[in-house]
Amino acid sequence: MGIRSSYPGSRYIFPDANILVLLIAGQVRPNLVPQLSPGNYRFDIDDFEVLSRLILEFEGTITTPYILAEVNSLLSSLDNNSMVECRAKLAEYIPLLENRYTKPDELASSSRFPDFGISDVSILFASEQALVLTQDGGLLGLLQKQCDVIDYTSVKQLIAE
Numbered sequence: 001m002g003i004r005s006s007y008p009g010s011r012y013i014f015p016d017a018n019i020l021v022l023l024i025a026g027q028v029r030p031n032l033v034p035q036l037s038p039g040n041y042r043f044d045i046d047d048f049e050v051l052s053r054l055i056l057e058f059e060g061t062i063t064t065p066y067i068l069a070e071v072n073s074l075l076s077s078l079d080n081n082s083m084v085e086c087r088a089k090l091a092e093y094i095p096l097l098e099n100r101y102t103k104p105d106e107l108a109s110s111s112r113f114p115d116f117g118i119s120d121v122s123i124l125f126a127s128e129q130a131l132v133l134t135q136d137g138g139l140l141g142l143l144q145k146q147c148d149v150i151d152y153t154s155v156k157q158l159i160a161e
Contacts, residue, residue: 003131003150003158004057010131010148012098013058015051017070017119019133019152020063023051024071024093025078028085035082036074041135047152050159054133062130063097064122066107100126116142 004010015023018038025032026048037043055061068090075086102125107113110121120139123132127147134140135152143149 002057003054003155007131007148010129011059012062012130013055014062014123014127014130014132016123016134016136016139017067017074018135019051020067020071021074022048024086024090028089032078032082035078038135050156054155060098062100062126064100064126066119066122068094070119102126112142
């Protein structure tokens with residue numbers, strides 16, 4: 001039994017920018033994964049494999065243009081050759097994503113905008129029928145009462161059981 005069964009209202013998975021970067025980099029070269037780890041969290045090749053299996057449990061993957069812009073920016077931290085390879089993989093991956101757009105002025109009118117910014121608020125607006133996957137504690141707190149969301153650490157623990 002997979003994680004999706006615990007979230008029957010979620011037909012889609014919605015990875016945050018850090019998780020999406022992990023998925024892209026892992027498809028290019030798994031050894032890139034640790035280089036793109038956010039903050040104190042260290043992603044590794046096993047994380048890429050766990051996430052690849054999890055994505056397959058859902059009907060599709062959701063993103064927003066704001067998340068894609070953040071992914072593009074995060075990929076800029078790589079050496080030039082790796083960045084180009086990862087951006088090429090991202091270009092292949094984008095048509096497979098369901099891209100949900102909300103106008104910036106709508107996002108900016110949210111009371112949560114000053115605290116969380118455009119990318120995280122775009123996730124809040126676009127998360128209908130989706131399980132949001134994050135390792136960002138602030139985003140987790142924003143979303144917990146508003147939509148289905150799971151912390152990546154919990155995913156690893158559930159899959160390990």
